[in-house]
Amino acid sequence: MTSNASSTSGAPFGPLEFQLVLLRRMADHQPELVDDARKELGVSLAGMREANRRWQAMVRAPRARGALSRYRSVLGEPELTFRRAVGDLECDALLWPVPLWPGLRFEVMVAPGGAVWNEWLVRAPGEAGPELRTGEDLRPWSCTVDEVARAFPPARPMQGSAPTRMRLAFTLPGGGPGVADFTWGLLQHWSAQPNDRYGA
Structure with missing residues (x-):
């Protein structure tokens, strides 16, 4: 059963909608996997498109909040925060769970001064990744x-x-x-x- 209520413009934009944004950007490469994941979330194709439209509107708004504040407002407090050295820089890494991929986390890297310079999916701490040999x-x-x-x-x-x-x-x-x-x-x-x- 599909649920459009969680992805309409009047509903809060939360972790479910953010997962739909991730899927929308993957649809060009893996449409079948995206379709299966969307159905697992119980959201229609129109609901996924609407979630992406709302995300883009937030990102491009004239008075848009900073990227880190936007992630906090959508995903809540991170599951884990720690310092990481990237070259000569000491950065903060913030991790949030992503239910579609239990073994992964959404990581936001924040440089000194608060600027977000990287955001992507990474392996969750303590989780074994796949054996990649060939x-x-x-x-x-x-x-x-x-x-x-x-x-x-x-x-x-x-x-x-x-x-x-x-x-x-x-x-x-x-x-x-x-x-x-x-x-x-x-x-x-x-x-x-x-x-x-x-x-x-």
Whole structure:
């Protein structure tokens, strides 16, 4: 049974609606997985579109609150907050649960001064990630950017087609190059590349 009440413009925008925003950005890559997840949440296609419209309106509003305040207002207080060194910077990492992916957390990295400079899905602390040994292990929605980069070095980030998307050039077992596409930090698909590309 679908429920449109939680995604109408008059209802509060909370964790359910935020998950719909994540799904909306993944639909171009994995429409069938997104459709299954949306049905699991009990929301219609129109409800998912409405949630994304409301999110975009919040982000683009002339007097929009800062990104961190927006996440707090939508997701509540983070489940976990800790300091993390990124190069020479000491940043705050804030983690929220994402019921659709129990083994993952939505991470927001906050630089000194309060600016949000990264927001994506990561493996939850203490959760074992998948064993990534070959390209066959790289299944959609199974792993994060960091997990692929660690499993198949050397790897380097590449520009994605949208702010929530990124690509990762990595090295397959045997030395062949591959490129993986991620949305909100979650693997959507990958492909092997000709050996003369990406500096291989």
